Amino acid sequence: MRVLIATDAWRPQINGVVRSLEYMAAEAPRFGAEVVFLTPERFRSVPMPTYPEIRLSLVMPGSLAGILEETRPTHVHIATEGPIGLATRLTCARQGRAFTTSYHTRFPEYVAARTKIPEAWCYQALKRFHRAARAMMVSTPSLERELTGRGFENIMRWTRGVDTALFRPRNERILDAAAPVFLYVGRVAVEKNLDAFLSFDLPGTKVVVGDGPSRVELGRRYPEARFLGALTGEDLARVYASSDVFVFPSLTDTFGIVLIEALASGLPIAAFPVTGPLDVIGASGCGVLDADLRVAALAALDIPRDRCRAYGETFTWHESARQFFSNIEKAHSGR
Structure with missing residues (x-):
C-alpha cells in the first residue's frame, strides 16, 4: 500500500493534524x-487572512495530475479541506480515482468566529467536499x-495516540512559578476560548x-499569566510534568491531542463537557x-496523578495507525 496524503496543515505549524500525520508515516511500515x-512545501503560498502564521498554497488542480503520476499511489487520503x-479532490474526481478524507477541524465555527459567514453555509460546503470520498474519518463517537x-455520510472512526516515552511524569519541576500551576497548551487564537x-x-x-x-492581545489583558510561546519535544514535555492541572477551555476541538499528552x-x-473532552475523559475519573x-x-487538583498516567498509556500511536490504514483498505474494498 502506497498512500498519498494531501494536507494543507504542515510544518512549521504545530498542531494535532501535523502531529497525527507524522506518526502515521512513522508507523506505516508496521502495516505494510x-x-x-x-504538502505546502511543493507550492508558493500566501498568509491566511486574520491568521498569517498559516500559509495558503497557490495550487492549480492541473499541476496535481503530474504529481499523482510521479508518486503512483495505490490510495489517496485528503487530510484537510484547504487549497491542496x-x-x-478535483484531480481525483477528474481521473475517476477513489479517495478517503478526514475531518480534523471545525472550520464553520472558526470562520464564524472571524467573519459574518454563517456556520450553516460552511457545513453545506464541507458536506459537498466529503460526500465524494469513499469514507470520512473522525476521531470520536x-x-x-x-x-x-448534520447529514454527513460514510463515517469511520480514527482515534489518536501519544508518545508515552516523551510525555511522562518527572521528578523535576522546571517552572519557577507559584503552585498550583494551571497549564494550557495549544494555539493562542480566538477559537480556543482562552478568555474562559x-x-x-x-x-x-x-x-x-x-x-x-491572539497572543499579544491576551498577554496585554492578562499580565499575571505566563506566556511561554510555542514549545515542542523535550521542552514541552518538561512543562507538562511541571504543572498540576491541564485546563482545556476550547468548545470547538474535535479531539485534542494535548489532552492525552497531559x-x-x-x-x-x-474542561467543558463538550466533544473532545467528553470522549477522551469519559468515565476514567482523570x-x-x-x-x-x-x-x-x-476540583481536578484532587485527582491522583498516577491514575492519569495509567489512563494516558492506553492511547497509542500504533493503534491509531492500525485504524487509519485499516479504514483506507476497507473503504477501497467496499467492506
Whole structure:
C-alpha cells in the first residue's frame, strides 16, 4: 500500500493534524504501508487572512495530475479541506480515482468566529467536499453522532495516540512559578476560548504554551499569566510534568491531542463537557468536566496523578495507525 496524503496543515505549524500525520508515516511500515506527503512545501503560498502564521498554497488542480503520476499511489487520503485538499479532490474526481478524507477541524465555527459567514453555509460546503470520498474519518463517537445528524455520510472512526516515552511524569519541576500551576497548551487564537481560562481567579499560576494571532492581545489583558510561546519535544514535555492541572477551555476541538499528552504526563484535566473532552475523559475519573471551568480546575487538583498516567498509556500511536490504514483498505474494498 502506497498512500498519498494531501494536507494543507504542515510544518512549521504545530498542531494535532501535523502531529497525527507524522506518526502515521512513522508507523506505516508496521502495516505494510508507505506514506508520501503532498504538502505546502511543493507550492508558493500566501498568509491566511486574520491568521498569517498559516500559509495558503497557490495550487492549480492541473499541476496535481503530474504529481499523482510521479508518486503512483495505490490510495489517496485528503487530510484537510484547504487549497491542496480541494485541488487533490478535483484531480481525483477528474481521473475517476477513489479517495478517503478526514475531518480534523471545525472550520464553520472558526470562520464564524472571524467573519459574518454563517456556520450553516460552511457545513453545506464541507458536506459537498466529503460526500465524494469513499469514507470520512473522525476521531470520536460524539463527533460522529454530531456530523451524522448534520447529514454527513460514510463515517469511520480514527482515534489518536501519544508518545508515552516523551510525555511522562518527572521528578523535576522546571517552572519557577507559584503552585498550583494551571497549564494550557495549544494555539493562542480566538477559537480556543482562552478568555474562559485566563479571566477567572485561581490560586497559583496560569501558564500558556503556544503561539497565534491572539497572543499579544491576551498577554496585554492578562499580565499575571505566563506566556511561554510555542514549545515542542523535550521542552514541552518538561512543562507538562511541571504543572498540576491541564485546563482545556476550547468548545470547538474535535479531539485534542494535548489532552492525552497531559494525561500521559500525569496531569488531570479540567474542561467543558463538550466533544473532545467528553470522549477522551469519559468515565476514567482523570478529569473534571463542568460548565463552570473554574470549578473544574479546582476540583481536578484532587485527582491522583498516577491514575492519569495509567489512563494516558492506553492511547497509542500504533493503534491509531492500525485504524487509519485499516479504514483506507476497507473503504477501497467496499467492506
